[in-house]
Amino acid sequence: MHKQRIWIASLAGFGLLTPFLPWVNFMNLIGVSGTEVGQGWLVLPVFAIAAILALTGARAYALDSGRRGGIAVLGVAAMGFGIWKIIEIHKGTIEVAGEVGKELKKAGEGGEALGRGMLKMFGGEVLTMGFGVFCVVAAGLALVVAILVTKPRANS
Numbered sequence: 001m002h003k004q005r006i007w008i009a010s011l012a013g014f015g016l017l018t019p020f021l022p023w024v025n026f027m028n029l030i031g032v033s034g035t036e037v038g039q040g041w042l043v044l045p046v047f048a049i050a051a052i053l054a055l056t057g058a059r060a061y062a063l064d065s066g067r068r069g070g071i072a073v074l075g076v077a078a079m080g081f082g083i084w085k086i087i088e089i090h091k092g093t094i095e096v097a098g099e100v101g102k103e104l105k106k107a108g109e110g111g112e113a114l115g116r117g118m119l120k121m122f123g124g125e126v127l128t129m130g131f132g133v134f135c136v137v138a139a140g141l142a143l144v145v146a147i148l149v150t151k152p153r154a155n156s
Contacts, residue, residue: 001059004150008063008071009054012148015047015139021132024089024096029040034132037085038095040112043078043136050143062153072147078140087118089129
């Protein structure tokens with residue numbers, strides 16, 4: 001297999017792990033993964049398709065221009081999605097599922113005073129950014145950079 005394909009498949013493989021990393025921290029105590037965040041699971045197919053594009057075709061040769069373009073578009077999509085989620089977390093409008101999401105909904109339905117009291121007690125914010133969402137952006141950027149710095153397949 002060509003080295004270019006191995007590198008790009010490895011970067012896409014790292015991207016496949018990012019939904020399982022903590023994207024949001026609840027009161028700096030509990031990490032919430034991307035699979036429990038609204039639409040966080042969407043990065044799985046993006047990076048899976050990028051890996052499939054890298055691993056299919058004539059594997060002894062570098063990627064052709066069609067596959068290179070597809071992987072670059074998927075990398076840009078992953079970066080855009082990650083940036084969108086960073087903005088949602090920063091604004092506090094992100095949807096959180098699971099047990100943490102249920103507790104946040106309870107607090108929003110009349111537990112605001114309790115939430116403010118907990119903030120005073122623990123200090124800080126209820127939701128803070130985890131490193132997983134930054135890894136999504138980094139993996140998408142790495143895919144785009146890998147495509148831009150590697151040579152396309154020579155026409156024969």
